[in-house]
Amino acid sequence: MKPEKSGRMDKWAIELGEHDIEFQVRNSIKGQVFADFIAETIDEGEIPSMQIIVLPIKHEEWKLFTDGASSSDGSGAGLMLVSPEGKEFTYALRFEFSTTNNEAEYEALLAGLRLSRDLNKQHLKAFVDSQLVANQVTGTLEARSPTIQQYLAKAKEPSSSLKASR
Known part of the structure; x- marks a missing residue:
């Protein structure tokens, strides 16, 4: 079952439907992903701006x-x-x-x-x-x-x- 679309989403669904392309909503980045990114990019023992x-x-x-x-x-x-x-x-x-x-x-x-x-x-x-x-x-x-x-x-x-x- 597809999520309900409205307004602009309907327009894009119709446009993309002609080409057998489906639009999928992009989920937001979760806080843990951001925390993991920061942990990977900081040198060990370094605390930014502290x-x-x-x-x-x-x-x-x-x-x-x-x-x-x-x-x-x-x-x-x-x-x-x-x-x-x-x-x-x-x-x-x-x-x-x-x-x-x-x-x-x-x-x-x-x-x-x-x-x-x-x-x-x-x-x-x-x-x-x-x-x-x-x-x-x-x-x-x-x-x-x-x-x-x-x-x-x-x-x-x-x-x-x-x-x-x-």
């Missing part, structure tokens, strides 16, 4: 993944702490104040640093998807905006001193 920031104390290593975003609908952040055993703790934050994308990225990083400090996790590898934030924290780039300079100073406080690792 920078790594590490706290210097060498104890059990926890991982922090952060992402912040801002739009006309509001701003927020997502973060995930991963224990050395692989247990994941995910958090979603919605900010009740307006931010730029860069400010939201810093808010996400600072929230993750506060959370890890509150949980007494001393060795943390942070993955931020903002190259600007990562480069400012590591000192590669300079923060120009006064607001961003304040975020950067907070991220570099002794309780959350960060060093780059690649």
Whole structure:
């Protein structure tokens, strides 16, 4: 049994029918196919568009993944702490104040640093998807905006001193 066609599809079915050609709808590419493609094209160990920031104390290593975003609908952040055993703790934050994308990225990083400090996790590898934030924290780039300079100073406080690792 053929699927029901309408409008433009009917026109093409008639045109192609004269030549014993059948039109078959092209299925969409599933997410897994795209994920497989990315996995095959990336060098082993490479994470695209992510920078790594590490706290210097060498104890059990926890991982922090952060992402912040801002739009006309509001701003927020997502973060995930991963224990050395692989247990994941995910958090979603919605900010009740307006931010730029860069400010939201810093808010996400600072929230993750506060959370890890509150949980007494001393060795943390942070993955931020903002190259600007990562480069400012590591000192590669300079923060120009006064607001961003304040975020950067907070991220570099002794309780959350960060060093780059690649």
